[in-house]
Amino acid sequence: MNKKKFTKLLALYLPYLVIGLAATNFGEAWRLAEGKELGDRIVSLIDTLPAAFANPLPSLHPLDILVGICCGAGLRLAVYLKSKNAKKYRHGMEYGSARWGTPADIAPFMAPKFEDNIILTKTERLMMSNRPPDPKNARNKNVLVVGGSGSGKTRYFIKPNLLQCTSKSHPVSFVVTDPKGGLIQECGLALLKNGYKIRTMNTINFHKSMRYNPFAYIHEEKDILKLVTTLMTNTKGEGQGGDPFWDKAERLLLTSLIAYLHYEAPAEEQNFATLLEMLNTMQVSEDDEDYQNPVDLLFEDLVKKKPNSFAGRQYKLYKLAAGKTAKSILISCGARLSPFDIQEIRDATMYDELELDKLGDRKTALFLIMSDTDSTFNFLISMIYSQLFNLLCDKADDVYGGKLPVHVRCLIDECANIGQIPQLEKLVATIRSREISACLVLQTRSQLKAIYKDNADTIVGNMDSQIFLGGSEPTTLKDLAEALGKETIDSYNNSDTRGNSPSYGTNYQKLGHELMSRDELAMLDGGKCILQLRGVRPFLSDKYDLTQHPNYKMTSDADPKNALDIEKYLSHKEKIRPDDQFVLVDVDSLPPA
Structure with missing residues (x-):
């Protein structure tokens, strides 16, 4: 045994040796005590203690040595058991056990094939399958992306995931909110080359848009009520008072008129016009x-x-209102529907081409183009999302036994600007089993709270993946710093006292420190992001490099020639195929009407 090891062992066991030697004197005092009864012997022990400890040397009597060994060993055993009690003491984690995730932490959640994953960061991905080899690793595909203006929400998250369109084992349809219409031009060709049908609703320029008629998706009475709820949630009629009576009265009138059109009017008249x-x-x-x-x-x-x-x-209930009241209801209702009085809106909602109910049947990419500066017509986007979720959930349950054959991913960029999607807090909790997922992209978390109030926390709680791309909004930084937790750190304090009696000392202690404080989050490097995956340590990673994606070469970012011409695409007619069947009718031979 070398000298260093011997010195370490001596320093460790010396206190127990000293206590054991001292205990031999206590054993001698007990041996010298007189009395047959225990009580008498304890009283006599008080008189024998001074005599036993008068000799500074330990007693060498065999019985006294045995007592000393038992006392020293017992004390060492008590200290050992105390240090091994993990419930009361965690060495190195007294103030927190937070740490950054490693490749081993994310490995169970990634699919072997790159194209079968959702891209989260440069090094972290999440498998599209809802059935991983180990069921405990199952996570929903809902993602919350938070990043300030210019942090790269589109380039680092939406575009890479749009290009994940080549998976054969997990086909995906996309519903993308596309501010300013850039995404469809940049990534549309890549989707077309991979067998996607492209649909688009353009609220900036309706001449470059397909038609969307909400009435086309009404099949039952409950669909009418859902449409009215969505319409009223996202439109504001002038002349409305604070009394909820007016909203309820408008709801009755709109419900009765829409129901009449659905059940009694011909198909070509079932529209807002x-x-x-x-x-x-x-x-x-x-x-x-x-x-x-x-x-x-x-x-x-x-x-x-x-x-x-x-x-x-429903109309009978509305007619209970008196003349003046009915007139006020009509004025308020007319003001609410005033956007549909614009000719462009009338034309855009005259019939339907979006085929929302078929998104889960085949690979489709639906681009919802909206203005990021003018929210006048954004309520149409909200109506589409609301009807889309309800239609797909019903179809999954009624047609496919609860699970769509093609997963539908909703990449909702500028989520705070499209208006409120009714019952979103319930939808994000239930759509997972139907092979539907929602990715909400925000500039700050407070935007979500401003729209959904108390339900914002419920929505965030159903997002198993959360990505922070950077920003400086205080509420976002505070929530993230708390969620990351604290780690235990070592603190050394040096003291140097100078004077007539100089002294120098070092004080060592353990402290808790936030894994990343608010000021550190605010100064996050532009190329870094933070990923939180439920049940896994957080990851401080690089943002995904779009140029490294296998399908990047098919985008207009790589080659401007790959830009999709929307007007040309919309004017394109379906080609007649040799196996198409037609019915030939001789108009001249028909009898006069």
């Missing part, structure tokens, strides 16, 4: 309560033919 025409003919006479406008007569005939019709029952 017809709805506005009905409203425009609903004059009200304040003096004559018996006055009937054309719409009143339509519903009167409906009630005669179908006494229990849903539209008739």
Whole structure:
């Protein structure tokens, strides 16, 4: 045994040796005590203690040595057990056990094939499959991306994930919010080359947009109520008071009119243009309560033919309002629907080309183009998302046994600018099992709270993956710093006292320190990001390099010739194929009408 090791062992066991030697004197005092009863012997022990400890040397009597050995060994055993009690003491983790994740931490959550993953960072990915080899590693595919202006939300997250369109084992449809319409031009060709059908709704320039008719997706009475709820949530009618009576009255009127169009009008008249025409003919006479406008007569005939019709029952409730009240309801309702009075909006909602209900059937990319400076028509985007979630969930349950054959990923950029999606806090909790996921992209977390109020925390709680790309908003930094937790650090304090009696000392202690403080988060390097995956240590990683993606060469970023010409694409007609079947009708031979 070398001298260093011997010195270390001596320093470790010397206190217990000293205590053991001292205990031999205590054993001698107990041996010298007189008395047959235990109580008498304890009283006598008080008199023998001074005599036993009068000799500074330990007692060498065999019984006394045995007592000393037992006392020293017992004390050492107690200290050992105390140090091994992990529930009461965690060496090196007294103030927190936070640390950054490693490649070994993320490995169980990544699929072997690159294209079968959601790209999160340069080094971390999440498998698209909901059934990993070990069930405990299952995570939903909802992602929350937070980053200030210029932090690269589109370049580092949305574009790379749009290019994940080549997976054969896990086909994906995309629904993308596309501010200013840049994404469809830059990535559209790559999607077309990989067998995608492209659909687009453009609220900036309706001449470059496909048609979207919300009425086309109404199949049952509950669909009417959902459409009215979405419409009222995202439109504000002038003249509305604070009394909820007006909202309820408008809801009755809109529900009855939409229900009438759905059940009674021909398909070509089921749109907002017809709805506005009905409203425009609903004059009200304040003096004559018996006055009937054309719409009143339509519903009167409906009630005669179908006494229990849903539209008739709803309209009857609306007609309980008196003349002045009914007029106020009509004005408020007309103001709410005023955007649909614009000719471009009328044309854009006349019929439907988006085929929202088929997104889970085949590979489709739906681009929702909106202005990031003017929110006038953004309510249309919110209506699309609301109907889309409900349609796909119903189709998954009714047609496919609860699971869509093609996963639908909603990349909702500028989530705070599209308006409120009704019941989003419930949708993000239930869409996972239907092979649907939502990726919310925000500039700050406070944006989500401003729209969804108390439900914002519920929405965030259902996002198993959260990415911070950088920013300086205080609330976001505070929440993230707390979520990252604290680590235990070693602190050394040196003291140097000078004077007549100089002294020098070193003080060592353990302290808790945030894994990354708010000021450090605010100064995060532009090429770095922080990933939080539920149940895994957080990752401080590089942002994904778009130029390294295998499909980057098909984007217009790599070659401007790859830019998709939207107008040319929309004007493209389906080619006639040799196996298409047609019915030939001789118009001249038909009998006169």
